Amino acid sequence: MDKPAIDRTDRLSLIPLFAGLPRPHLEALTGIAVPRTVPAGRRIFSEGEEGRGFYAILTGRVKIFKLSPEGKEQILHLFSPGEIFGEVAVFTGQGYPAHAAAERACSLLFFPREAFVGLIRGDASLALGMLAVLSVRLRRFTRMVEDLSLKEVPGRLAAHLLYRSGAEKKEVVELDLSKTQLAALLGTIPETLSRILTRMGRRGLIRTQGSRIAILDRAGLETIASEGGKLP
Amino acid sequence: MDKPAIDRTDRLSLIPLFAGLPRPHLEALTGIAVPRTVPAGRRIFSEGEEGRGFYAILTGRVKIFKLSPEGKEQILHLFSPGEIFGEVAVFTGQGYPAHAAAERACSLLFFPREAFVGLIRGDASLALGMLAVLSVRLRRFTRMVEDLSLKEVPGRLAAHLLYRSGAEKKEVVELDLSKTQLAALLGTIPETLSRILTRMGRRGLIRTQGSRIAILDRAGLETIASEGGKLP
DNA sequence: CGGAAGATTGATCAGTTTCAAGCTCCGTGG
């Protein structure tokens, strides 16, 4: 009865949010966490549904999204192992603000609201970790709102490619999502994305081969990303 | 030397974030707070500037916004007395994510980063309050992203009017901002907003008189807001 | 009264979506 508990505690320390916590806290967290596995494609929770807690991802990938009445999907986040989601519902006590679905088969940990708030109430360092997570998320949304309202699609795409290329300035970006999903993430539709990729290719900015995009003219992309995004 | 300190502590308790805190915590907060007054129109901080702390509003109004390269402005938040802003920079340690300017003359309290984190580190209840604030803000952004990417301007306007009309279903919404600002808040420009107001008037949905908007057909607005937003 | 800022209106234009039709890739099953 001891070994599994220890294993589970170790897994918790792989979640950045909990990484720095002292052993006893981790064990307390292990005590309230409920494992859950979800097959690919399955909905995890829906917008408006009562928020009984949040999730941490051990393996797999989760997308958080909104749907328009006509069915168009706007992806808000794509979360990978080590990240948490659904935590907003924990602190506002209202329903989940968007839908969540497993992109691939997932193994998750569920942290029930009441129990978790109990832990946090007595542990400011855990609370500080949560504050950092939420702050980073707010920062991301701030940029997203800016992009959606102030930039056109080429600008958003350019910014996104540069972002994925990272500080290491990778020459080739490997998309680990379908172009349909990339479109949903950028707030547009696959047709438009396709056209823009083609145009950028013709202008010698990028070269696409399947789900691999080579960045040929970084400076050009940077111009497009920062000046709002018309490709001349 | 005593009286002003007490006054200032009392003022702190008017800020919802701090409202429930015990007296000694409030006094500690008073100890680190720096009063600051800002004339109308003046910039408070700029995007990217190092975030040395956050602000609470005692009087006045503050807008948080982004600018496009061409100068178009997207308002992210409008904050009123009792609210705080700039707190994301406190927890990420990076620069402010957007610009802040005084809409009207403001009196503010500034809470320096280090000192505030010190307080929060020892006080989970204060941290919980911050978590609630950030969560509400995230929820608002979630809706904003949804609006911007999934709804057209009439839909955003309809949703906004219903929101301002509130749960009490006020018949008349008194805009306390210029139409130019409302446009910036909705992610559009004054011309477009003006046209849509006119069209909605012609359709008998609303009647506008200066900065007062009467809601004539609530159900109609609800349809537009939820179905994405074409007015037939 | 004059003037400036905000608001409205019209004409035009660019960018994006929509609709529709091919196309490519790939796994399945004959």
Add this chain to the structure above:
DNA sequence: CCACGGAGCTTGAAACTGATCAATCTTCCG
């Protein structure tokens, strides 16, 4: 092994929404 079928991707033409540019009107102060 190859043909079939489907999902995702691409491309084209047309429709639409919102932005831009320009002109006029209103409001509200000094």
